[in-house]
Amino acid sequence: MYMLTVSVVIPAWNEEERIADCMLNATTQSVAPLEVLIVDNHSTDRTAQIVRDFIEAHPGTPVRLLHQDKEQGLIPTRNYGLDQAKGDILGRIDADCMLKPDWIEVVSHLFEEDPDAMGATGPVAYYDMPGKELGLKSDNKVRKTVYRADDGRYLLFGSNMALRASAWKTIRTEVCRDKADIMHEDVDVSLHLIDHNFKTVYCQDMNAGISARRMDTSFSSFHHYMQRFKNTFDAHPEHSREQKPEHTLYAIYPILRAFYPVYQKYLESADINPAERIWIKEQMELFHKRDTEIES
Template identity: 70%
Template sequence: MLNVSIIIPAWNEAERIRDCLLNATRQTIMPHEVLVVDNRSTDNTCAVVEQFIAEHPEPPVKLLHQNDEQGLIPTRNFGLNAATGDVLGRFDADCMIRPDWVEVVSGIFTEDPAAMGATGPVMYYDMPSRHFGLKGDNSLRKRIYRADGGQPLLFGSNMALRASAWHQIANEVCRDKADVMHEDIDISLHLMGKDLK
């Protein structure tokens, strides 16, 4: 099985980051590493992460700082570039992944050597009838969240990339400071531009 790094960009996430880290480290297979990439938080996000690391020394959680530039894209890129796993999982600091997320993601890339990116459904925990919302969101995304030619697009709240694929596109992904095209779509299109699955 391939190992999985988890990258969590964070800006002022003190309220949810502890739950996210508990969730990311209570997996059926331990992630290779969990990288929290702080981006100039003005709340106590860093203190919460440092306390989590002190209280839970066994899980491989690391706090990194990306202070050069404000924004999700440079923070995400910093984390993806710093990661050392075979597969790079990326989700938001307020996301709660399933307990078998690392195992499933590792399995996808282990079983299909051609797979370079993978994405999955999301359930919004503040949505009424969440389980119905999950099915509806997943069904709708499968139908309409596609590029020309019908290829599925990655969804940033639940996505993973093979590290070798990221390294092929890392210097080409768009900076998009105006957020004209979301960062997950941009990664998807760059992968497709290299004929990567």
């Protein structure tokens, strides 16, 4: 039976700390992605070299290194990657995201089983904080109930989202360029999908790990980041929302802001790479399954 192919697009700017872990998680999957596109945007660190080294060390890997050099910024870099992708489904994550080992399989099946689905998203857990299972459950609850617009349409989350390629082709010239860099580009994409009455879906099995580093910023910086929600909806006055996810994020900010640096010191002292271990149980189960299939 034909499975919808999935491309994973990863915009990257100065992500040398986590890009290798991100590529490893994106390629260590129960179903292989068609391609993993790292779109480098004028990185001044070793990001591009690390990607080249990964490709050389893993012959046959679906990872490709692209360069978007015309313009600095996430949106043009994201757009370039999505335009270059060849899959039926276009995954889009951040360069510090860690995909669960069945992410590609879950996404492919999701769009196969629901031909009307044009965009999809799921919950995330902070891999550099304790309590993965609790984190997933909490995030799942918030995103299912609060992360919506208009008549309950789901908003996509940029760290863990996928689009049908045909949907992207429809909206690619319409999405906001946001030259002032004051909007949430993932919410903007969601609202443009809704403009066409495209269905966005939420899947609690579509899991990814993200860093809590956003919480390790000053309140002023965090506040400006939260203002992006309002700015995005202000740019789309035809859309509305009943609940505001930033209220939930404001509530947990003080706790995570206080605990994050403390936990990072523990990880460093224990020589633990949290990005490596977030899906270690699931990865071992996958390896065991593959070994059993080979032996049989």
